[in-house]
Amino acid sequence: MTTWRPDVLGDGYEQLELPLGTDPDGEGEISATLVRYQPPSTDLPDRAVLYVHGFTDYFFQQHLAEHFAARGYRFFALDLRKCGRSRAPGHTPHFVTDLSHYDAELDEALRVVREEVGGGVLLAAHSTGGLVLPLWLDRLRRRPGGVAAAGIVGLVLNSPWFDLQGPSYLRNVGTAAVDIVGRLRPRALIPLPKTEAYGRSLQCDGWRYDLDWKPLTGFPVRFGWLRAVRRGQAVLHRGLDIGVPSLILRSGASRFAPRYDASVDTVDAVLDVRQIARWAGCLGNRTTIVPIDGARHDVFLSTPGPLTEAFRELDLWLEWLDGADEADTSGSRTEADDSDDSATVSVLHRLTGEHA
Template sequence: MIQWRPDVLGDGFEQLTFELGPDDDPGLGDGKGATAGESDAQQPPVLVGTLIRSLPAPRTLWQRVTGQRRDLEDVDVLYLHGWSDYFFQTDLARFWTDRGARFFAVDLRRYGRSLRPGQTAGYVDDLDDYDAEIEFALAEMRASSPRNAGDRKVVLLGHSTGGLVLSLWASRHPGVVDALILNSPWLELQLSTRGRQVIAPIVNLGAKLSPLEGIPQLDYGFYSRAVRQVGPQDEVARINAEWKPDQSHPVHTGWLRAILAGHDRVYRGLNIDVPVCVLLSTRSALPARWSEELTRTDTVLDVDGIARAALKLGRSVTIERIPEALHDVFMSSVEPRCDAFDRLERFAKGWRRAIG
């Protein structure tokens, strides 16, 4: 039986935990797994996902009497977070619900609300495994659709790695959703296409021999520092440091192999059959020391490389470049954040009116 319960984000948000079967994490029991509480040595953790929802307020009496409808009342949105992340962006949810849409988000297996004791945080060795979470969420969204609601439109909204996952899924499942919105999607490696092709054989071999072998990473916590400094402070104050650490979760060869395989599929060209909107900063930086300039740029991805890769997603791709935006454009300082929401609204309303 479906059992929604109050979410950690408070009023207006609920969560639903769903099981995905026994956990086959290769790191279980070897001391390499991340924990989110006290471990249970007797029972291996169950693999779970978590669906979060925020529903729009009912129409006012005046709206009902006059027959007025909000712009996106027949729209459902499904959000997917990025690497070393989880869903906490309440302003983003309210953007949609204020316009009448229903908003859903998934904390994927081994992330955030779905991370269980002993599991290797964020680990997966095939991005297609996330089909289970996406399809559960879409099924629940359909099952919980308001009566007499008619044909509801579905928008997929992905950030960073979540944008890569949703792009691959949408290409493999034509005709299921109606639009795809990507917030700084991780569509190509920071080392460029050539760099990815050079390291891929080494990573693939390492993943076969030891999928949980650690890979050195140069995350100095600058992006998290920038978010804390300029992001919306009510959201920043709620960030769970175990679920979204200042420095990202450890990177393993098995996981990186899955990411590189996803990048290669994008490079070869996807066939997404719905309009795509890509939101990106205008600048990137990969610094070795902190400066205030890092509060006005993407310090995670090569945004120019992402913009080029985005053109291979499908037949209709809109690229929005936002000056002074961070990696998560909706966590930027006030001016670029407002710019990002304005561009999102322009796309969402224009798309909705265009499809009738």
């Protein structure tokens, strides 16, 4: 029996526990949590959005849910195992040794959403979630009936984590070390410097969230988890076919600061946006990538100007998606920064532009 109960976000929000059984990573019984937004309306749409968060994150962006609802979508968000609402005592925050473990809660969340709405489902994700979902879609495409039978109609990624920062030789050396230690000592901590810069930036701008679920300095990063991420990124780099059109929103620039100052408010302070641009074309056909000048790492937690622009670009793409069934599915719209010599060179195509 499906039992929804009130959520911590208050009026209009409910949550549903999705039991997942025994953790394959050895931390006992686990579950995920599906959140839904139910605006005061008797006429519920027959299409939905399913949103997935990133690392050191959970769903709290009520304005995002309300924006989609105003445009005719029912909104659902998934807190993955050991994250946010789903973390129980004894769980290592966000810890998995294989990103495909998330298939269990993604499959179950999609099943519940499809039962609730009956129509198509638009997927959306941020940061690490923006790596998890394309990999899942690529695997889902190989199942009987594929993505179409699952009812998925599109994908919106908000600053997806497609690669590590830094020059390629350091990424290669670092990945080799992570692979070895991650296999032998998966829960060992990676000694990374702590910074509150991004968290302080969000707090200064008035965004409020649970600091136990999303601490300012982030959760500790463990070798086994980063190994899973790097293995997933390697699969992405070889090329995926997610089977649906995708929109990628990112900041116009990156800056990594050890401490907060006002400049952190207008850049991606977590990921290298050049890497997002470089690997965007690996999702498959019909990918649109749009840089939002002045946006934060989470473009939907930006200051008012970039936030308005991000929603405008999202709405333009959603309008295009509504007519995508009649479009030529063989085209591809991608963009990559040419500031990295090893980057794939392509051209930014906006919704009004030509297909590549």
